[in-house]
Amino acid sequence: MQPAQRIRSFGETVFAGYARRAREVGALDLGQGFPIDGPPEFVRDALQAAADAPQQYAPLSGWPALLEEIAFDHGRWLGRPLDPTGNVLVTTGATEGLFATMQAFIDPGDEVVLFEPFYDAYPADVIMAGGVVRTVPLTPDATGRWTFDPADLQAALSPATRAIVLTTPHNPTGTVFRDDELDVLVAAAHEVDALLVSDEVYEHIAFAGARRLATRPGAWERTLTLSSFGKSFSATGWKVGWVIGPEDLVSEVRRAHQWIPYVVATPLQEAAAHALRHAREGNDAYYETLRTTFETRARALVDALAETPLRARMPEGGYFVMADARSLGYPDDVTAARDLPTRVGVGVIPPSAFFLPEHAERAHGWLRLAFCKPVEDLREAARRLSTITDVSFTPEG
Numbered sequence: 001m002q003p004a005q006r007i008r009s010f011g012e013t014v015f016a017g018y019a020r021r022a023r024e025v026g027a028l029d030l031g032q033g034f035p036i037d038g039p040p041e042f043v044r045d046a047l048q049a050a051a052d053a054p055q056q057y058a059p060l061s062g063w064p065a066l067l068e069e070i071a072f073d074h075g076r077w078l079g080r081p082l083d084p085t086g087n088v089l090v091t092t093g094a095t096e097g098l099f100a101t102m103q104a105f106i107d108p109g110d111e112v113v114l115f116e117p118f119y120d121a122y123p124a125d126v127i128m129a130g131g132v133v134r135t136v137p138l139t140p141d142a143t144g145r146w147t148f149d150p151a152d153l154q155a156a157l158s159p160a161t162r163a164i165v166l167t168t169p170h171n172p173t174g175t176v177f178r179d180d181e182l183d184v185l186v187a188a189a190h191e192v193d194a195l196l197v198s199d200e201v202y203e204h205i206a207f208a209g210a211r212r213l214a215t216r217p218g219a220w221e222r223t224l225t226l227s228s229f230g231k232s233f234s235a236t237g238w239k240v241g242w243v244i245g246p247e248d249l250v251s252e253v254r255r256a257h258q259w260i261p262y263v264v265a266t267p268l269q270e271a272a273a274h275a276l277r278h279a280r281e282g283n284d285a286y287y288e289t290l291r292t293t294f295e296t297r298a299r300a301l302v303d304a305l306a307e308t309p310l311r312a313r314m315p316e317g318g319y320f321v322m323a324d325a326r327s328l329g330y331p332d333d334v335t336a337a338r339d340l341p342t343r344v345g346v347g348v349i350p351p352s353a354f355f356l357p358e359h360a361e362r363a364h365g366w367l368r369l370a371f372c373k374p375v376e377d378l379r380e381a382a383r384r385l386s387t388i389t390d391v392s393f394t395p396e397g
């Protein structure tokens with residue numbers, strides 16, 4: 001049986017293959033972005049307590065206790081009161097929120113602007129909705145910070161532009177977009193009357209504090225913001241996320257969502273509500289600790305990499321650094337990522353997975369390393385990378 005046209009270009013997600021390879025050879029895996037030390041005690045307790053919660057279908061928008069927590073929290077962070085059922089939709093991770101958003105707003109032929117490198121689900125979501133991907137390059141500036149040229153964004157716009165997708169903090173580059181950069185996006189969205197989709201799953205891991213697109217002047221009415229319980233509470237396996245925005249936009253995402261998972265697992269929503277309440281009642285100290293823990297980890301990795309042939313700029317947030325690996329001498333990033341687990345016992349992700357196939361060469365010489373791991377593991381991984389003495393790689397066999 002031939003698969004449908006819309007999935008024919010899809011291979012296996014880069015994370016599955018490289019994680020498997022790292023596991024098989026017993027490498028220290030700095031590939032996939034999940035925190036191996038897991039969620040804090042209060043999150044585990046909330047999960048256990050949820051065994052006594054209702055076990056039947058939740059309401060369509062989400063479990064009321066969770067909707068209320070999300071509306072309250074994001075209301076204070078966005079600086080506007082949010083209605084729990086009108087402005088919030090609980091989704092099966094941010095992943096489903098993104099898929100449902102594209103299904104809700106993208107018609108065949110509509111163009112969606114992505115910043116490249118992009119989180120690899122975005123083009124798949126656009127393609128599955130029948131849309132067309134337009135890209136705006138992110139490149140390192142003189143300080144090594146990845147950003148975009150407003151002229152490139154302008155060039156990517158057309159009368160067919162229906163949405164612009166932002167990730168901040170950005171995966172894989174570690175950029176947290178500044179207000180002036182966010183304002184360029186808002187102006188662009190107004191110019192072509194496009195939806196803004198702001199993927200802020202790493203909102204609590206922005207080292208200088210979160211910058212939220214929906215707070216910028218003129219943004220709210222056309223912005224859907226996505227977040228993820230998994231990222232904020234180091235429990236990526238829960239796959240609980242949410243979409244926030246004005247009622248007329250959220251209701252359209254809900255229309256698509258009702259035919260995707262229908263609703264999200266009730267016990268997990270109840271547990272997530274407990275965890276959010278716990279964090280709020282602790283005056284957000286939990287989020288502060290999360291941020292400083294990850295900042296310490298990022299710093300530890302960047303400093304340790306300075307003792308290796310790799311170079312990385314201190315990221316501004318997220319789970320990842322883009323390391324300049326040109327001096328290793330590999331012909332491309334995929335060859336490097338395939339070789340490093342066996343050569344030195346370190347798993348990484350080749351960033352070409354975050355570029356269109358025709359732009360893959362822009363990823364050559366770069367590797368994505370996750371720092372959402374214990375500091376000892378990060379230092380050990382760097383120690384292993386420092387043992388690469390022969391930097392002129394010659395492929396074996």
Ligand SMILES: Cc1ncc(COP(=O)(O)O)c(C=O)c1O
Nearest residue numbers: 093094095119171201228230241
């Ligand atoms: C930028 C970005 N968006 C979305 C997701 C997926 O979030 P979730 O696990 O809540 O579906 C990830 C996970 O790595 C991510 O990095």
